[in-house]
Amino acid sequence: MHLLYQIFIDPFVQMGSAPDLLAQTLWEGLVSGVLYALIALGFVLIFKASGVFNFAQGIMVVFAALTLVGLYAHGVPAFLALAITIGVMFLLALAVERFVLRPLVNQAEIILFMATFGLTYILIGSGELIFGGDPKVMISDQLLLPSGAYTVKMLGGFVQMQKIDIAAAIIASLMVASLALFFQKTRIGRALRAVADSHRAALSVGISLEYIWVVVWFAAGIVALATGIMWGARSNVSFALEIISLKALPVLILGGFTSIPGAIIGGVIIGLGEKIGEFYWGPLFGSGIEEWFAYVIALVFLLFRPQGLFGERIIERI
Amino acid sequence: MFYREAGQYKTSYRADQALFPIRQDQIGMLLILAIAFIGVPLTQSDFVIDSFITPILIFSLAAIGLNLLTGYTGLLSLGTGAFMGVGAFGCYKLTTFFPHVNIIVIIVCSGFLSAAAGIVFGLPSLRIKGFYLAVATLAAQFFLSWCFIRIPWLYNNNVSASIEVPERMMFGIPITGPTAAVTTRYLIVLSIVAVMTWLASNLIRGRIGRTWMAVRDMDIAAELIGIKLYQTKLMAFAVSSFYCGVAGAMLVFLYLGNAESESFNINQSFLVLFMVIIGGLGSLLGSFFGAALIYGLPIVLRMVKEGLGLAVTSATLEHINFITLGTLIILFLIAEPNGLARLWQIGKQKLRVWPFPY
């Protein structure tokens, strides 16, 4: 009886009694949701274009951040480092296309999936080999990212918003917007959507798959870099961040592997759900439920919409 | 070349459907078993057995488990590690409750616990396929490993927050715990693995195996010939997790000797998945190859480095290992996406038609 109360009544009572805390939690959730969304976005881009479930996406985030910080540590000016890092991500895209995707074209999905595991290992190994495994501090100031926090007085309390988080939110939305534009307006973008439908279609558009793959992986790389910077700015940069890539996966179930808006909305839902769950229900289970709560949300959701948020109902043909 | 099939004809379906229809294969199998049961204990040092053979056997069993699910039924799972964990912790609890029940029985029974877990986390497979399902199985992974940490009851609330394998006797010989001899543990592992592999081969060659493969190859058609998808999938999950559970229990009780939740984290899942893919989806034999390769590779790499006497910190060594492993995996996938089992198959076929090329 008491337990039921704790689960079904108490949390809501708390929410009502301290709305400012609720707002705070929501904000936290929103921000981490945005970051999840960004990672999911990377997944979606690649899956859409090359049908590859890129397990390495999370690592690419860390790798990008690490490169950036590492270069700076070696005395490279911040923005130059940023530029170089972007270059590195491009080279990575090239390498992946040439040495992984091209040889494995037409292989089963799971094989490509496995290949991205291999990629993960290589990135982790080389990343740590070059820049060392110890956690590093993100050079957010040097990149002119704001620090400090606004404290908003609302709902009879105070809600604190880290400036960096606001920046994150803004950058994320900018990025999504530009990607949307890219898909809608540019020729490659259109070709890319064609590929998502069928590879043959893409060829008919007259753009080589190889080219498209490079572009997509590069785009994913940029997204990863941005994500890396944001996340790095909030915590430290180390391969511990790897875990966040796994956090982003439920977002995919929610939003679907091929839907960009799905990724965004899904990310936010997960972010919010997670924080709220952790904050209000966590104590019951002895905290740390963050680790899996996202998945539970996703699964529960799935039972009602197997095709995901934006996936349309599939009519099976035989 | 060594095959002499002329005159090996079958006069009954029973013989025609035997596990090894070709005499030369039967002989080969018997040889291998003889070597494993007699040769190895006599000739190999405890070091070799304990650091190579035993763990490889245990992981082979886990790989078989996952292979039944992913290779034969086509359901991708990333929760293997967790199911192994359920087996391990389950075994620990069971033997705590029933200290006098033979530990081998306990180990096998703990398989049922993970089978139950498997069914529960297999439920989403009724609605979703492919990578969606894979991600869903991650839920099992994270939730369960969370439990392993957060529920002290699982490790009897001891301070180390880990399983301490108690000593258990059989015929007055210690077979688990610090005092158990390497060879003893090896022989037990070997026996369990051998028997369970045989049982698995029976399953996949029979009705159940066929329904699994049917679902894998084309679930719609399978349903239209009267196969109940959910039953089939859930059974695959159950059996698969059972194997993983037993493997997990053996890993802790007959090999590691103690374990905390970390032993069953997501990396364990990926490791086993590698074994299955590299070994060959849909091949029991491949599971052994895969286990041997993936488990042995890092050790070999390390040895090579030491052999070369490279003056590198162990950290650097780790990194290099990571890179090499990653590269090898990609290279291998490119070279033979169908896994070691396929290579073996091709080789065997060549021998059968020798001297002809095909």
Added chain:
Amino acid sequence: MATGTGAPADTFPKLLIRNADLYGARPAMRHKDLGIWQTWTWAEVLELTRAYAVGLSRLGIRRGETVAIVGGNRPRIYWSMTAVQMLGAVPVPVYADAVADELAFVLTHAETRFAVVEDQEQVDKIMSVMERLPRLEQMVYDERRGLRDYDHSRLHPIDDIVTEGRKALADPKVGAWLDAGIAAGKGSDPSIILYTSGTTGASKGVVLTGEGLINASSDTVAFDKLTENDVVLAYLPPAWAGDHYLNYCQGLVAGFCMACPENADTAMADLREIGPSFYFAPPRTLELLLTRVMIRMEDAGYLKRKLFHYFIGIARKYGERILNGQPVPLSGRLLYGLGNILVYGPLKNVLGFSRVRVAYTAGEAIGPDLFAFYRSIGLNLKQLYAQTEAGIYITAQPDGEIYADTVGPACPNVVIRIAENGEVQFKSPGMFAGYFKDAERTAETMTPDGYVKTGDAGFFDEKTGHLKIIDRSKDVGKLNDGTLFPPKYIENKLKFYPNIREAVAYGDKRDFVAVMLNIDLTAVGSWAERNNVVYGSYQELAGHPLVYDMIEKHIAEVNRSLAQDKVMAGAQIKRFLILHKELDADDGELTRTQKVRRGFIADRYDPLVKALYDGSKEADIATEVTFEDGRKGTIAARVKIRDMQTEPVPAAMGKAA
């Protein structure tokens, strides 16, 4: 011959009873059916055939009448023979691939009221000629498929017949009646009538008696030490004397197991599975097989190919001698042993020959290389000389006395003599009782003193004492000095050389033997490439001096081998030429079956033939030819003619292969 209880079995039904008694639980028949080798023991076969026989008797089959059996290698086809024989009736097997006409001829000629057929196809075939078969009353079939809607008033599935028989046999009186019938069967009664696909005129029904076949079989079974442990694959038509004797008769006598393939397409695979211990194949089959082997090996990797050819070389060097138990250097033995592990063993395995103890080939002359190949890899391949009229075997090569160009000595209890015209004549235990309803042609074939004329010319080789068949006796001529001149024999010897496509030998009523040749364009062509001989056309290549040299060598070898036999030594080739065009059926130079029409060619190339004998070094010839597109034209050419040294006839007969 081992017999069960009582008098020696002189009919096949009696033999079956004996076998059921001696080898009851041993396999008598296997059939690859429904994916596995269905097996019947001797006891089961006896039970089944008895029921079958009773069932058939219900249809009204009476002692002494004939029953047509149309089908391939299926147990029920063979059992039909036995069942019919049990009733004292005479089975008349007919080739399954016989066209309706032949079928009609045989059935009318044999006056059959009953026919056992394999399947719908045969039923339809018979139906199509029904009006020509007024006698035919009932048909029994094996394969039900597709016959469901047929009018079954005169059509019965074998299974039903057997079931009916079983029911009837419940009454002991019926069993007794059947046994009495079987016992009443006499060895001298006709056991089977085999229709020989007549090369000359309509086919003749060769009547063979049980006694004859059984005695002959007993001899050959002993000769090849066949026992109940042997296995054969029956893959040649049951209506063919060879299959009937080798598998059916010998099988029942020796009590070995007969295996039937699943169907024609799988015969090769089935051969491999069953791994027979006694094997027969006509030379053509063996040649086909060898070509397949060589072609497949061409696709092998470089190393494997090298390895293969190296060890085949080794085999050619030592293989036969090892097989014949002749002395071989240790190194040779070792190399051969190695080759056996790496090549011969596996090769025989994939071909299904691993367990073959005795293999025979017969029917036509076999090329020495072909013959040598199989023997060299350790297949105990032997030759025999046979005729339907003889019940089959006349001569056969004993183990260890194998020569590519002989057919071996007379079989046990077979008497052979060579008539003055060179014809081979024989008396044998399995000798036929005559042609069915054809006393006249029977008389033609028999000599007054009871020998059978084979129509083949041959002679006994002094060295080996083996018989050599040289030609159809009617084709054998004489040189002016009286030496025998068997054109085909000489032509065959020449044609065994891959470079020689066709050969036409002349010599009858002439002073010496001369030949006209066609070279084999592919063989010589590739030779030309290797020796960078340039040529634009067949004509050009044929006229090339180097080609002449090469051919000359071949002919020299032929002469040498001819010189080995006193009888043939006189018939060595003195002159030859290579024709400027390929002999062609379109020009009527060959029969449609690719046999040379000696007479026609003689007229057509008269100037050349003249030139061969008037000693001129070359001759001009213009011949009309038909081109691919049917246009006619003429080829004119100047053809060179070469003289050959002839070997001196060896006085002493050293033993040389």
Added chain:
Amino acid sequence: MRAPSGTGPEVAVGDVLLSVENVSLSFGGVNAVSDVSFDIRKGEIRAIIGPNGAGKTSMLNIINGFYHPQQGRITFKGKTRAKMRPHDAAYGGIARTFQNVALFRGMTALDNIMTGRTLKMHTNFFWQLLRFGPAMAEEVEHRRRVEEIIDFLKIQEIRRIPVGRLPYGLQKRVELGRALAMEPDLLLLDEPMAGMNLEEKEDMSRFILDVNDHYGTTIALIEHDMGVVMDLSDRVVVLDHGIKIADGTPDAIKADQGVIDAYLGVAH
């Protein structure tokens, strides 16, 4: 092979085995099938023909429960049924083949056909695990049944070959075999001759007739190529754009003006 399978009362030859009444099906407003009625009598070969997009395949999918019609009723073996899952249809004795072969590509021809026996195999998990006693006996017994089918379809030499490697014509035959292995009361064939050359078509027709003759199986087949169907089937339904435009004997259909019009412009 004639053991009746599935449930429900037995239907005598000539009686109505399955009837479709006023069935309509639409996907998001698009009418695949609208208000179609016809019946299939036991033992007959019933053809459903029509130009591409006439809703033929949808009709089959409705019959074996893969699609659920929005209106109309389907009566099979006297049982009018509401929604049912495909495997219920299979259990009830309806088997089918597919327009583009739907075999289990990873399995051998033999195993593919063996899967057709699934519904008839009942030994429990633990016997299966031991592959011994009842499990083995069952396995052997069904293998024999399957071998009869293999023999019937003359595919002995491809028994052990993974179907993925077989030529199209043979795959179709294996698929037919798999359907036969279910010993269905009603066999649905979805364009059994699609993409075949003339010779293969003749073989397939032969097999279809043999199946109907030898096993007495009721057959409903779809073809958009009229030619073959006419000499094969006892009665023909013609659909066009989801509407039934004719129903009758082949000859009647040949003469029917509506059918001719429908086929005009459909090149053959």
